[in-house]
Amino acid sequence: MDAGEVKKVLTGKIGLQIGDQKIIYKEKEKGNGEYLDKCGVKDRSKLILMEDPSSIERRYIEMRKNARIQTAYQVISNVSMEVDKLVEQVFAIEKSILNGVKVPEIQITTLIEMLMRQAIKLDNISAEENVSTQKYLQSKRVQWCVETLDVLKISNPLIKPVVVAAKWETFDPSPTTSRWEFF
Missing domain, CATH: 3.10.20.90 (Phosphatidylinositol 3-kinase Catalytic Subunit; Chain A, domain 1)
Known part of the structure; x- marks a missing residue:
């Protein structure tokens, strides 16, 4: 044997x-x-x-690599959920502007900043082979939202604010009113 x-x-x-x-x-x-x-x-x-001591080291390295991948997937998942919420806000702003409603610029700017924070989180992820596709897709979603908001930000000031004016009736004093009532 x-x-x-x-x-x-x-x-x-x-x-x-x-x-x-x-x-x-x-x-x-x-x-x-x-x-x-x-x-x-x-x-x-x-x-x-x-x-074999080298097998212990290989297993440890593999375990650390898998932990990094799991952490990256978790961060991407969290970013994805946050971007889903922000996309809804982008659509709401877009709908408002398309319907002729002027949106406060601070609202658009704040939304862009929130999206950029998500982009920074994605940039901080080290892209292992199997994580890079998910990271890329989320980065593209964030980029699309920011670009959409930039276009909306430009078209937003072109919308004329709606002014509601009422025509007030005026009444002439009647001849029966005495002079002292005007004071």
Whole structure:
């Protein structure tokens, strides 16, 4: 039996993959293709099984990478929900302006600033391969909203404010009114 076959048997029992195991006999590591009987291993010989230190490091690096990806997805999800709310406000402003209602400029400017904060959050995400598409899509949504608001901001002052004026009736004093009543 070679060292690789021993590792296969142990994989099911201890849960370590073959590449993560090291078999040591007489202070020397035995490779997967080495036959143990040719190395002097006999019945009741003592073998040492170790977890390969480089596999621990690889798993740790993979775990950290997955954690970064999960964090990035969470940030993108939060940004997406916030942008959904802001998109509704963009549509409301657009509808108002298209219907001829003048919108206060501060409202448009504040909305642009809120969108830019979301863009900054997206820029701070390190784009791993599988996260970059989501990041790109959200960035495009934010960009579209800001561009739409910029156009609306330009067309907003062109709307004439609606002025409601009432024509007041005036009454002439009647001839029966005495002079002292005018004071």
